[in-house]
Amino acid sequence: MAGEPAKTGNHGGIARAPAAGERIADRLFRGGTRVLTWLVVLLSAYIVWEIGGSALPAIREYGLGFLIGTEWDPNAGKFGVLPQIWGTVYSSFLALLMAGTVGLVIAIFLTQGFLPAKLETAFRSIVELLAAVPSVVYGLWGIHVVIPLLRPAADWLHAELGWVPFFGTTLSGPGMFPAALVLAIMVLPTVAAISQDALRAVPHKMREAVYGMGATRWQAILKVIVPAASSSIFGAMVLGLGRALGETMALAMLVGNSNQITLSLFSPANTLAASLALNFPEAGVVEAGALMYAALVLLAITLIVNVIGASIVARSTRRLEGQA
């Protein structure tokens, strides 16, 4: 048989076929990674299954009306989560708008040769430190620093521009804008770090090409380098959004826990995660079931956002790299 020498590995040279032990180790390694991968998938499925199971009675009871109901009154047995859905989505997108803009600017500033390399590393670490601050500390900081700091500006905006829906109410304390602002700071390190990696990953030869054509620094950055990194930067935004949607503690402390749907930035609001955290400890059986349903809705929103985000990233990568 022609394949025989390869198996015995006897050709008189140094090269030899892998020994039986090596082959077994290889197979074990491959098997192990496969098992662990499936474990993660199964774990996710199990979590969805469990929450779905606990939510099932509430789903039967309230149906899809749960999603468009605007009242949450355990005593009257009325449960609707539209204000929480609105608050979750509104606060997350506001936070992403701020964190995305600032994060991208930081990433550009720290990767495009504006600073000496040592300072770039130092600043990068400082931005990443923001991720190490516990959520509850952000909440406290928001209550004691951010809200008092915002109040004069908010009052002025309401007085002068009260007809604009965004400034339709005064800032009486906790509310949408302080919550979204703190949320933005929490999401910032994620967005900034991944955007920096994306910008660094733009091949040096592409940078040479654009500067070699006589582009100014801003032309090079805005027209070639950022677009070349755009799909990964968008990926950073999606991750940031995912984090913002699920953030709980700081929002529970800052958003005001009031179920209303309004564009006003200064009015108190609520989010799914915050209301889960605040209501679970004192919930009776019926309300607990409704909260499980709300948890399932939150899970679905994050899942949908991530799937849409991932598919947009994949599509824009294909378009940029010409595989489409």
Next chain:
Amino acid sequence: MAIAENLVTTAFAKDAVLDCRLDRLHYGSFQAVRDSHIPVHKGRITGFIGPSGCGKSSVLRCFNRTNDLIPGFSFDGQVLFEGSDIYAADIDPVAIRRFIGMVFQQPNPFAMSIFDNVAFGLKINRYKGDVAARVEEALRQAALWDEVKDKLKRSGLSLSGGQQQRLCIARAIATSPTVLLMDEPCSALDPIATQRIEELMLELKERYTIALVTHNMQQARRVADNTAFMGVDIAGGRRTGYLVEFGSTDQVFEDPREALTREYLRGKFS
């Protein structure tokens, strides 16, 4: 022979669009090139040959100040572009690069459509004319039009290596730069693509002045009008390149003045 040489020398003095008078080129404390005075002539192809590490690419990259992007780079000497020194303090390197275009060793199209790649230079120069017509013309000159005319909206990165390099040439010539620098433009390409690019260079010579770095001596022989042969000193493990000989390609290849050139051409060292 003496007459021919005189003619060449006279022509050198007259027609140099770019006159490189490099005394020293450093990257940090490392001296990469010394004493290389090389003229680049209007309407001709000037080839740069020499062993690895002789600094031929470094010299070429001085011609439009692309080296400025490298931290630690410093340059002693002058590069006269139409008579004025591009390293003078009041010169904006961005402006220089618009007049002296460059094609790099590795094809490096932007992550945008084929059309936008070629139109890029027109946009940054705020070209007011018919962009589409210029793009088509540049792609035709780069011998790429027929292959891409139906897919101008596709990404430049979707093309093959040889097509990408021709796209980069089209991008560089779309703005009709005065000089085109080519840094081993064929080193990443197969022989067929290389031949196309060489034919292209000969055609482009009609309109543009070209400076070409190549590790392929036969390529210099085939396309270059003048050739600069650079050598390298190895002292204490550090390599410093310098100009050994400059002349018409025929003279450098057939009757080199320097023994070093002769040995290199005979393949005694690389």
